Amino acid sequence: MSKLPVTKVAAAHVAPVYMNKSATVQKALAIIDEAAKNGAELVVFPESFIPGFPVWAALWAPIYNHEWFKIMVENSVLINGPEICAIRAAAKRHGIFISLGFSEATEVSVGCIWNSNIMIGDDGEILNHHRKLVPTFYEKMVWAAGDGKGLQVVDTRIGKIGALICGENTNPLAKYALAAQGEQIHISAWPAIWPTRKPGVHNFNNLEANRIRASSHCFEAKVFGIISAGFMDQTMIDCLSKDADQDALEVILNTPRAATQFITPTGEVIGDTLQNEEGIAYATFDLNACIEPKQYHDIVGYYNRYDVFDLAITRKRDVPARFVDDISQAKIGCTEFDQKLISDE
Template structure:
């Protein structure tokens, strides 16, 4: 007898309207409506879908990209901005869950942005706000490091859903942090392409294989379904880059395109694959199939040795300053304190860490 949800997931293998947050938001709303009309419970978007993935950081030296960085910042989203409000309102109207990749803008700095993934509930609420822990390779020229506050699995009516961004799926500790919260559906979001070398020097990166291996390994270890949602480079995006420098055409055309696909709790690919064309990929998932494989090895159950291994995660939002105009209350200290997966630190220790004097 089925006790866990049977769901339909939509993964949008889609291009943004390159570096245009308003137009890309409108496109995202259209894709959500199309997916919902086809019965989707969850709609997933690629990494940094709004406003785009900054692929130019792989193509030109930083001193040649200042204008593009400024444009990226200008088109990044504030968390309380109209774009996220529109996505949330539409998710509520449609009754669907949405995983959205954005470039997030800081209120504390005119030039600080993060690579962020949002999980939005079917009631329009923000369920999770995760900033990529470590920007990968040339992404460090664009995005600031994130924090552990968003390393959370959302327990929803359609299952326990977690998400990591691109290279985070190579980090076994980040992945284990989600497994340890009972994750049943894992979202991994990716850029449309990942240039690593010039074509005349050969390639050391098979995009499709690398992403499938990482997602398949996680699903096999977590005994969870996996959604690999990659971006798509359309002609407008390619033309924008090539018009700026015709020499990059060879690099762009020789770089393998990322693929969107699904895997089951054994790590096996299910359903189709989208790589060289834009569209929405769908899969039906019976989360009851997460149960049987746990008999073989449950790495957050009997198939571990907690007496040998000790794992703790700090889930705290990094802020440039903590303001105490009056002595902090216990609730304020609790909000600022370290939240651990295994255990909560005593309030007095949290209090000491923040170098305050009095507990009100």
């Protein structure tokens, strides 16, 4: 059996240029360049890096967020648009793999957007395109539900890579779907803050919750993990604070900040950890370290009971409609009798 890859990975613990897709893409390109120069073979960006996470949905009731939503839609990007094309070109130019979180627009609606993540190969090709299955809590007022098409693990020269977005890492079936494909590197993408209450009133602890969820998957699936969290800089704070009352300002300033870090297949933290400062975190993954822990618990191998548990996963892209425009397509799905009637016509 040949040795598994050893690879240096990078996670961008950085803020977007908030709600500005063009400027954020330029920042991403500079980060990709720096990570590649430092020897990283994979660079990961946080949830909704382009154009930023809609924290405003947590701060005010929906009736006050129409203008924010319009700005978010305007700065969401098409999967085949110039912003993604620029990131793909950088991947090819540097020969580096890229995982990117972004708010995705669609050509069939001016108001439908998704919380999406793409994995780009070192040749610039899109290896996987995932839309978050279920927007979490107040995110439902911003993003549409995704589908199972993106529950894919991509087999690359640096290992088998999978990714889930934020709260999806709380879904044991979504995590198992990736583990069952031989995942070796798991990317979990998170926002800088995720407020649920005023600080001091038993708020959701973003820092601990992210670490627990990511570490549990690494331990259960015996994979390396990248916890890729966003960063909230002063520009983002200023944007959110301009119309904030005292309660909202307290939430913005005092909600726990997420951290970016790396996890081993036994759940330990390795490499750099970044929380309160912006930068690029690095770690080295030796995938051979995934083997020994599998001897203890291999949940997609001998440590399972397929006669007891039976899981089916539908991986298809949701579309608003299927159009049949000619008679050859109309035959698809017909009975033999129906097809004879069509051909007789």
